[in-house]
Amino acid sequence: MKLEILHELNAERAARRPVILVTDTENGEQRLVKARDFAKDPLHAELDKQLRMGKSASIEAGGKKLFLNVCAPTAKLVIVGAVHISQALAPLARSLGYDVTVVDPRTAFASPERFPDIPLVAEWPDTALPPLNVDPYTAFVAVTHDPKIDDPALLHAFERNCFYIGALGSRKTHAKRGDRLRAQGAKETDVARIHAPIGLAIGAVSPSEIAVSIMAEITAVLRLPSKEKVEAA
């Protein structure tokens, strides 16, 4: 591997931008395809598929044996609300490989006793969220039930284009939330992006079951192609 390619690869990874290294395994020739160039790449269908699955793979294309090495950023999960559901959600998400952070300005909720080993930020979203580098590889859930906390957090998630945005609350609660967010300048398409009621409809009752339904929904959004995604969620 040429040093320039390796250097560029590491720079993209450090910036949390997905990149795929294409290697001709017969002659060692390599090229790096950055996320922004996927669409115009001759291998775009294969690149899209492998990136979505987060899997590297060997393929044959144009009579060549190619290895597609997928370097995608580690997914993050930001949970706004250090509530009972979050106590189940945080360790579950971590076991699925997410970097998890819990945000809640209410120190009685955001306590290390309730969230052993989970990074906690006991600040209001305006202070807590900007340093977390929320990005398109972040899943974002707002579960406080308190508009003073959830609303500004959701506005931040829209701005950062999170791949998944979910919020706790019934359809009725969510309709009111939509009105509030629009009043604060959110676009209709932003509001439509919120998964609410949160989680796949699996009849979840306990906090742990709700956590499973949320992670199932996040997984579906992450892994399924767009069309099936709509049907599942």
Place this chain on the structure above:
Amino acid sequence: MLDRDEDILRAAEDWQKAGRGVALATVVETWGSAPRPAGSSLVINDEGTFLGSVSGGCVEGAVVTEAMDVIQSGKPKMLEFGVADETAWNVGLSCGGTIRVFVEKVG
């Protein structure tokens, strides 16, 4: 999507910049039950120091030996390891899978 091999490619770059001969070994294909998925990598320098893994320990010794050749020659190599192929390699995968490992020089 979940990428935890960051330090390996970082080390490859750092070692190369520090003037070491460096090779990168990457699992490019797996069949059956293989210990590490495609994309797993091992970085090796000319002192024999290595970081990462391609098989969880079964064949790393052999990969390191081959990597030394690659650092010398500069020519990439494809290695194959599996229990069904005992004549080709002395080491194999106890899990019963087969893996192909692409070894290339860095720089």
